[in-house]
Structure formats: C-alpha cells, structure tokens
Amino acid sequence: MNYNSAPSELRITDMRFVDIDGAPKRCTILRIDTNQGISGYGEVRDASSKTYALMLKSRILGENPCDVDRIFRKIKQFGGPSRQGGGVSGIEVALWDLAGKAWGVPVYQLLGGKFRDKIRVYCDTDVDGKHTGHDMGLALKKRMDMGFTFLKMDLGIGLLMDEPGTINAPLGFIDDMKKYAPHILNVQGGSVTQEMVAHQKSYQIVHTAHPFTGIHITERGFEYLENYVKEVRDVIGYEVPLAVDHFGHVCLEDCIQFARRMEKYKLAWVEDLAPWMYTDHYVRLRNSTTIPVCTGEDIYLKEDFLKLFQAGAVSVIHPDILTCGGALELKKISDLADEYGVAVAVHMAESPVGCMAAVQCAAAMHNVLALEYHSVDCPWWADMVTGIPKPFIKDGFIDVPDKPGLGFDDLNEEVLRAHINPRIPGYFEPTDQWNEEFSNDRIWS
Secondary structure, eight states: OOOSOGGGGEEEEEEEEEOOOSSSSOOEEEEETTTSSSSEEEEEEEOTHHHHHHHTHHHHTTOOOOOHHHHHHHHHOOOSGGGGGHHHHHHHHHHHHHHHHHHSSSSHHHHHHOOEEEEEEEEEEEEOSOOHHHHHHHHHHHHTTTTTEEEEEEEEEGTTTTTTSSOOSSSTHHHHHHHHGGGGHHHTTTTOHHHHHHHHHHHHHHSOOOEEEEEEEEOOHHHHHHHHHHHHHHHOSSSSSSEEOOOOOOOHHHHHHHHHHGGGGGOSSSEOSSOOOOOOHHHHHHOOOOOEEOOOOOOSSSSHHHHHHHTOOOEEEOOOOTTTTTTTHHHHHHHHHHHHTTEEEBBBOSHHHHHHHHHHHHHHHSSEEEEEEEOOTTTTGGGGSSSEEEEEEETEEEEESSSSSSOOOOHHHHHHTTOOTTOOOOSSSOOOTTTTTOOOOOOOO
C-alpha cells in the first residue's frame, strides 16, 4: 500500500486560522499541522468565534489526528448549540481531512464507504431590497436555468416591514427590531454593527424567542405572503421542489395558520418556524399541516435530534456539519433519521472547505434529500481551494471526489488573501499563546 505518511506516528503540532469575508458570509478556515508536514483543514461556521476552537488547541496538541472519535469524545463537552458548536465541529472535520490524507483515502471511505457518486444540491436564493414574488420567481427561474433541481427561498415577516396593516405587535417593537436587530427580520442588505450587538435593546430582541415577542400576522399580512408565494409559483411552476426559510419570531399559532394557507402551493418544507428546543411546538405544528416541517441547523450532537424523532415532531431535518459535531456525528444523526423515516437535507452556507466535508459525509449517508448551496452569486467561491472541478456544480449535482481527505488539493492563498476579513486581519498567524491553556476537564467525580 502506498501511504502518504506514517499514520501511526502522526502527531498534531499546531493549529492556525484565517478569517474570510463574503463567501457568502464570514467564515473562518482552520488548519491543523502535523510532525510529518501534512495539514488538515476545517472550518468554524459563519458568525462563530474562532475562540471556541482556539481554547481546544492545548487539548489536541501531541495527539494522533487519526484517532478522530477518541479526540472528539475528549473535546465535545466544549461545544454547544448553534455557533457554539463551531470549534468542536471544525476541528473534527480537520481531523478527518488529516486521517484521509495520512491513509490515502477519501473521508467517505473512512465513514463506511459511499452510497452515491453525486450529491443533489438545493439552491438557496436571496433577492435584495424591496421586491415582489414575481421578482423572486424570476431569480429562482435563473437557478433552474443553471441546472438546479431543488430550490429554497426566504419567506417571512421581513417582507411585511413596509406593508401597513400586516403585522400586529407591541407598539415600537418592530421599529426597535429594524434598528437594533435587522438580521432576525431577514431584511436583505441589513448589516449588523458592533454597536447594535452591544446595545441592550438588541440583546433583549435577539434573545426573545418566538412565543414571547407578541408579534402576530394580520389577515392582510397572510394575504400578502400567500400572494407572494402564488407569484413565485406562477413563474417557476409546481414541478420543482421549493422550501422556505426565515419566517420570523412569530407565535406558534400564527405559524400554524401560515402553514395551512401554504399547503396549496406544495412547499418542500417550512423551516425553523419555532426554536428547535421546543419539541412540543414542533409536534403541534406537524400535526396541524400537511407541509413537511423542518428544523436542525442549530442543534449540536445527535441526542437532541433523537428527541424530535421520538416525538414525531419533524418530517425533515437540516443539520449543519459545522454545528452538529462534525462528520461522524452527522453520519450518526442521519442513521437515526433513517430509523424514524425522517428525511435529511444537509444545511451548508460555508466555504468550499465546509462544503467538501458535507459532500464527503453525504456520500456516506444511507439517505440524503439534498445539500444546501448558498454561494451562486459569489464568483470567487470555488476558487478558494484548488483541485476541484470547474464548474463545481453540474446539472444541480456535486460529484463526490476520490482524492484523499476532503477531496481538494489545497487552499488558494492568493484568493484567500484578497478576501481576508478586514476586522480580523492575518493569514494563519501563530497561536502559541493557546498552547498551555488548561483546566480540569473531567465532568465526573
């Protein structure tokens, strides 16, 4: 056998980072180096601090990266839901990349082999500024013309912000949301500044879950949203699957009304209409509509997915490999979903590093509905790495690569340096100050 290294003697010697802006969001690529000159790449999910990974550096130095599961069990206690899982998940992905390179096989082979040679992609689509359902339909039609066979769009109260009489809420609350937390309204083009994040009202709004906001949609608002979807379907037709996301922080009863009104438009699923931890809410929602109900991008580890499965709360899940705990955990989640007859649509709004990791895992999953792609409008996205096909997506599918590790050759330094996040400059700078981080990590006496 022709090895790329001596796997049994491989040891982790360093971990460094580069922060990239606009691919399509902020992303942080991590690199784990070894004593044999090979490096593995992972990614800290968008809007997650690399500190979640840096604090784990001292815990993995000197380890053999091929012992992925053992290292994961050592560090998984330091992850958590949503972006808090970014450090553990990103490191786990980089370990698989290293293990694949050391043994000379693609990651899917290490996960048990592949079930498919290509992965279907569902294309998420945004339209900036004030627009109609017809405008969104035209944008989605362009995706279909590019070969995409599965679509997703945003649909929710962000569309109603400038439509009088469509929202019922405590007076002044919507104005505060626009000013201090535009991102949770999914107002296109609304940037979030550090001042917004630090403001007390921003904290109160962002951390007020759906049942507690007091926001309702009026009959006029429901009519607006229903007409919006009708206009979209009038353009793209009813043959192509269309999922919807980003509904807004609205009470469950309004979500049920919304789902019922949307049934005639045959949506592929409605996504994250309630916080994922409210299992009973998802049970009520699923039992109230014929539209498939989906959640999961913020869930860390398989145990909370299992609660949803056991309760019969979802028809579809969309775990993110950079949130859920990494590749092996995603494989375990998909196996559980199989047992309960729940479809898996893998969430992915990351750089090619996170994407290739998701492709490797999706290839090894028994069933997968589709993999998200959110970077059609980023012309340099695929150029961030070398050694992948151009075009990367053909006829709505990504071919599963057979190269060792995640399946690309290396990072493209020239492209990455051209898009470094100006707020977090530097290209894989030393992180030696984290080499001696220590605590008594044992969680039992």
